[in-house]
Amino acid sequence: MHSFTVQQINEVLQGELVGNTTHSITGVEEIRNAKKTDLTFIGNRKYAKFWADSNASVAIINDTIDLEPGENRAFVKVKNADLAMAKLLEAFQPETPVFETEIHPTAVIHETATIGKGVQIGAHCYVGKNVTLGDGVILYHNVSVFDDSTIGPQTVAWSGTVIRERSQIGAQCIFHNNVSIGADGFGYRPADDGRGLVKIPHIGNVVIGNGVEIGANSCVDRAKFNSTIIGDGCKIDNLVQIAHNCIMGRSCIMAGHSGLAGSVTLGDGVVIGGSASIKDHTTIESGATVGAGSGVMNNVKAGQTVLGYPAADSRDMLKQWVALRRLVK
Structure with missing residues (x-):
């Protein structure tokens, strides 16, 4: 158990540091559920009212909030409590599962695969022909990496992840449980005789940059031709769909249940809210934000925020919502 003064x-x-406490801190907890041995944080003035009744001994607090810690309690005042908490949580992070052997004897590794230094491969993994695993790659149990794929140093793939053939993965990525990389794109056309659908082959691949994190049960489909591209530093939540030939710039964020249809282009720093849907062949320029549950049918300008279904500029959409409420009254 971790313990800190x-x-x-x-x-x-x-x-x-404002105030002091004799209690050792052994955990981190939300302000209303904290115990005396817990640390909490106050990143917004609206949560300051809960401090008086909280049992926490220490709080990380924004330096703009005027509040006294009280007896045998302390504040650590910082510029940004959320970022400070993220840094501190690393110190409290439990150990990850331990590999008893670097490469489990039940793993199947093709003789042509290149395995870097310090690579760890769990039980029942599959590593295919001409695969390259960089130094320090970790494949937890039941991960499959198919032929001609490359995974950069210190990338981690959790159990159930499938990386299909020809995928190119950067360094220090994290793929959570059951991520699918490089499956066929979704493409069909009506048959000439009008009977059934003709499947369109997808012969491209997926290219993922460095420092990308993809949440559980999310899918990145390979391109029809060329590549589906995820830029450096992108963070993708659980249950997200990224279709064939999409291109994401650097440091984009996609929240859970959101999806990109085929050939969508995102600039750098785009934020897609939960359950938002983006129409195929749409471009969302750098710094734009798509609100949760929105349906984007047209291109979005750099720095713009859009809301609604169909999505429109947030200011215009909010005016519409206000007008509708007035009509109801």
Whole structure:
């Protein structure tokens, strides 16, 4: 169990220590559920009212919030409590599952595969022909990496992940349980005789940059030709669909249940809210935001925020919603 004094916590965060406590801190908890041995955080003024009744001994708090810690309690004041909490959670993070052997004897590894230094491969994994695993790659149990794929150093794939043939994966990526990389794109056309559908082959691949994280049960389909591309630093939530030939710039965020249809292009730093849907062949320029549940039918300009179904500029959409409420009254 991890245990820290408030002074040690402040050394990590380099904040301003206000007050003191004799309690050792062994955990992190939400302000209303915290115990005396827990640390909590106050990143918004609306949560300051809960401090008086909280049992927490220490809080990380924004330096703009005027509040006294009280007896045998302390604050670590920082510029941004959310970012400070993220940094501190690393210190409390439990150990990841341990590999008793670097490569489990039940793993099937093709003789042409190239395995880097310190690679760990769990039980019942499959590593195909001409696959390259960089130094420090971790494949947890039941991961499959198919032929001619490349995975960069320190990338981690959790159980159930499938990386299909010819995929190119960067360094320090994280794929959570049951991620699918490089499956066929969804493409069909009516047959000439009007009977049934003709499947369109997808002969491209997926290229994923460095530092990408993809949540559980999300899918990135390979391109019809050329590549589906996920840029450096993109963060993708659970249950997200990224279709064939999409291109995502750097540091984009996609929340759960959102989806990109085929050939969508995202600029850098685009944020897609939960359950939002983006029409095929649409371009969303850098810095734009798509609100949760929105349906994007047209291109979105750089820095613009759109809402609604069909999505429109957030200011216009909010005016429409206000007008509709007035009509109801």
